[in-house]
Amino acid sequence: DAGITQSPRHKVTETGTPVTLRCHQTENHRYMYWYRQDPGHGLRLIHYSYGVKDTDKGEVSDGYSVSRSKTEDFLLTLESATSSQTSVYFCAINSGLAGTDTQYFGPGTRLTVL
Amino acid sequence: SQELEQSPQSLIVQEGKNLTINCTSSKTLYGLYWYKQKYGEGLIFLMMLQKGGEEKSHEKITAKLDEKKQQSSLHITASQPSHAGIYLCGADNTGTASKLTFGTGTRLQVTL
Numbered sequence: 001d002a003g004i005t006q007s008p009r010h011k012v013t014e015t016g017t018p019v020t021l022r023c024h025q026t027e028n029h030r031y032m033y034w035y036r037q038d039p040g041h042g043l044r045l046i047h048y049s050y051g052v053k054d055t056d057k058g059e060v061s062d063g064y065s066v067s068r069s070k071t072e073d074f075l076l077t078l079e080s081a082t083s084s085q086t087s088v089y090f091c092a093i094n095s096g097l098a099g100t101d102t103q104y105f106g107p108g109t110r111l112t113v114l
Numbered sequence: 115s116q117e118l119e120q121s122p123q124s125l126i127v128q129e130g131k132n133l134t135i136n137c138t139s140s141k142t143l144y145g146l147y148w149y150k151q152k153y154g155e156g157l158i159f160l161m162m163l164q165k166g167g168e169e170k171s172h173e174k175i176t177a178k179l180d181e182k183k184q185q186s187s188l189h190i191t192a193s194q195p196s197h198a199g200i201y202l203c204g205a206d207n208t209g210t211a212s213k214l215t216f217g218t219g220t221r222l223q224v225t226l
Contacts, residue, residue, distance in 0.1 A: 031212055042218035050212065090156060096212060102147065103214060105157040
């Protein structure tokens with residue numbers, strides 16, 4: 001257990017509404033990530049953070065924004081949800097320390113956009 | 115084409131049989147991570163390989179890294195129903211390990 005929680009775990013929303021997913025960690029890891037998992041595409045990186053207020057885009061960042069105002073929290077926002085954003089979203093953390101560079105994943109959030 | 119190819123995409127084996135899953139990168143491999151995922155759950159870290167020729171084992175699961183071929187294999191000996199799930203490999207192609215590229219996964223079913 002890497003001390004990662006995601007909320008909510010399940011959400012159903014309508015097209016055009018804003019949605020925010022939260023990832024919370026308890027171990028002060030430097031790196032935090034948001035992925036989406038879809039059949040046939042595997043895991044794809046949306047955004048990641050390498051410190052408080054330091055974020056960067058991944059390969060599928062369009063339509064998503066992130067914020068990290070505290071070490072322990074990394075928020076993913078869909079400004080105006082679309083049906084193509086129906087997916088399972090995973091948060092991950094990484095200590096970033098040499099020798100222990102491993103990503104550990106949260107339990108996931110299943111998002112359905114109607 | 116995918117930067118990271120996993121094969122096979124799915125596998126059905128009888129309990130007690132051995133099996134191998136492969137992961138091939140089209141880019142230089144600095145590290146390779148193996149994860150297991152049960153349906154509807156998160157990814158569980160299995161092993162990390164960083165050096166060419168490195169081999170690691172945990173219980174009945176062995177993973178090897180062939181740096182020259184940019185390939186890793188995951189071998190399960192005497193499979194059990196508890197081994198069923200989706201196995202994913204993640205590649206470090208930058209040398210920093212801060213960003214990984216993932217394969218699409220191999221779905222393993224173990225029959226009695």
